[in-house]
Amino acid sequence: MTGLSTQLIHHPYRPPDGFAAVAPGVHKASTVLFPNVHALRTQEWKDKSGYTYGLHGTPTTFTLEERMATIEGGLFCTLVPSGLSAVALVDMAYLRQGDELLIPDNAYGPNKAFANVELAAWGISRRYYDPQNPADLAAKMGPATRLVWLEAAGSITLEYPDLRALVAVVQHANAARGDSARLVLTALDNTWGAGIAFNPFEMGVDVSMQALTKYPSGGADVLMGSVVTRDEALHQQVLMTHMRLGLGVSGNDVELVLRGLNTMTLRYQAQDMATRELASWMLHQAGVAQVLHPALPGSPGHANWLRDARAAACLFSVVFESGISQRQIDAFCDRLQLFRLGWSWAGPISLCAPYDVPSMRTTPWLHAGGLVRFAVGLEAVDDLRADLAQALPALLA
Numbered sequence: 001m002t003g004l005s006t007q008l009i010h011h012p013y014r015p016p017d018g019f020a021a022v023a024p025g026v027h028k029a030s031t032v033l034f035p036n037v038h039a040l041r042t043q044e045w046k047d048k049s050g051y052t053y054g055l056h057g058t059p060t061t062f063t064l065e066e067r068m069a070t071i072e073g074g075l076f077c078t079l080v081p082s083g084l085s086a087v088a089l090v091d092m093a094y095l096r097q098g099d100e101l102l103i104p105d106n107a108y109g110p111n112k113a114f115a116n117v118e119l120a121a122w123g124i125s126r127r128y129y130d131p132q133n134p135a136d137l138a139a140k141m142g143p144a145t146r147l148v149w150l151e152a153a154g155s156i157t158l159e160y161p162d163l164r165a166l167v168a169v170v171q172h173a174n175a176a177r178g179d180s181a182r183l184v185l186t187a188l189d190n191t192w193g194a195g196i197a198f199n200p201f202e203m204g205v206d207v208s209m210q211a212l213t214k215y216p217s218g219g220a221d222v223l224m225g226s227v228v229t230r231d232e233a234l235h236q237q238v239l240m241t242h243m244r245l246g247l248g249v250s251g252n253d254v255e256l257v258l259r260g261l262n263t264m265t266l267r268y269q270a271q272d273m274a275t276r277e278l279a280s281w282m283l284h285q286a287g288v289a290q291v292l293h294p295a296l297p298g299s300p301g302h303a304n305w306l307r308d309a310r311a312a313a314c315l316f317s318v319v320f321e322s323g324i325s326q327r328q329i330d331a332f333c334d335r336l337q338l339f340r341l342g343w344s345w346a347g348p349i350s351l352c353a354p355y356d357v358p359s360m361r362t363t364p365w366l367h368a369g370g371l372v373r374f375a376v377g378l379e380a381v382d383d384l385r386a387d388l389a390q391a392l393p394a395l396l397a
């Protein structure tokens with residue numbers, strides 16, 4: 001079994017209930033009953049050998065955790081109520097007062113906001129690095145650096161970094177620190193790759209988190225996140241912080257994500273093909289200065305994507321010519337009918353949103369024109385192209 005779809009549908013993990021349905025059962029609990037006091041005192045849950053309390057896991061949450069670890073090529077997984085809470089959990093599990101955090105300048109915005117506000121208030125400092133320049137990461141690593149976030153491709157602007165080179169910078173710094181120092185960890189926001197575009201642990205990262213809200217769910221109806229590791233000690237740190245924070249997920253939400261996993265690789269593939277088609281088509285339209293999509297030659301980091309990835313997600317961004325005003329860009333977005341205005345992506349419906357990139361980053365942004373990010377859904381690609389075509393005249397009006 002080498003195909004990911006096959007592995008996910010014929011997954012060996014079964015909750016110990018002996019009921020041979022295709023779909024795993026949906027188990028729900030706050031309370032789990034023990035047969036006697038001895039069991040109440042000694043029952044273990046951290047290794048998934050048993051159940052002790054709803055927040056510590058159910059057969060349903062353990063099933064999704066096992067499958068998420070499989071998808072990403074990891075061994076251990078912890079579920080949380082959203083992708084953003086997965087980011088915050090990683091930060092809280094590994095960072096202490098006095099530590100420093102490094103974040104790519106094009107990272108998912110709320111990752112930066114949590115570092116700027118809560119982590120700063122807790123005495124944890126952060127710096128931003130240029131993810132397209134490993135030398136910049138090397139220059140910004142200091143004695144207090146404890147965690148380096150990575151994201152491929154970057155949020156909104158979709159630059160594809162040289163993940164291997166960025167990880168090598170951290171490994172080099174760790175080798176110089178020696179045994180007694182606390183080592184620097186790497187954490188990847190793998191929502192874009194979803195475990196399909198590349199294997200995060202082959203890139204050498206320590207921790208991979210995902211917003212299951214996006215591809216694994218696929219329905220635009222569930223919020224959930226996951227944190228996967230290959231290292232048991234790193235997993236136990238996340239799991240204990242998770243337990244102390246009480247970050248439970250609902251059995252019904254887990255059921256929806258488990259259902260979504262059956263079709264995830266097919267959806268990813270279909271949306272990838274449609275996105276490449278639309279991104280290439282947009283490149284040739286009047287008023288368009290650049291299209292950002294890692295598979296397009298000329299998009300930042302294209303060579304890294306070509307070397308390291310076997311697929312691309314359903315996102316592309318269009319940078320308009322500098323003569324086109326924000327009012328014209330907004331009118332174009334308003335005129336679109338199938339591409340609806342809204343956040344998030346990887347659901348059935350196509351979405352778009354204008355962004356003010358210079359206000360989102362600390363490093364220079366070379367383009368003078370405005371940007372719109374598109375998330376391609378599961379509609380027929382000809383209909384989506386026709387929708388873009390009928391709205392484009394608003395750009396020049």
Ligand SMILES: *Cc1c(COP(=O)(O)O)cnc(C)c1O
Nearest residue numbers: 082083084108191211213223224
């Ligand atoms: C959506 C998203 C998240 C956060 O997921 P939520 O479930 O909406 O909190 C994190 N990272 C990336 C790259 C995302 O696109």
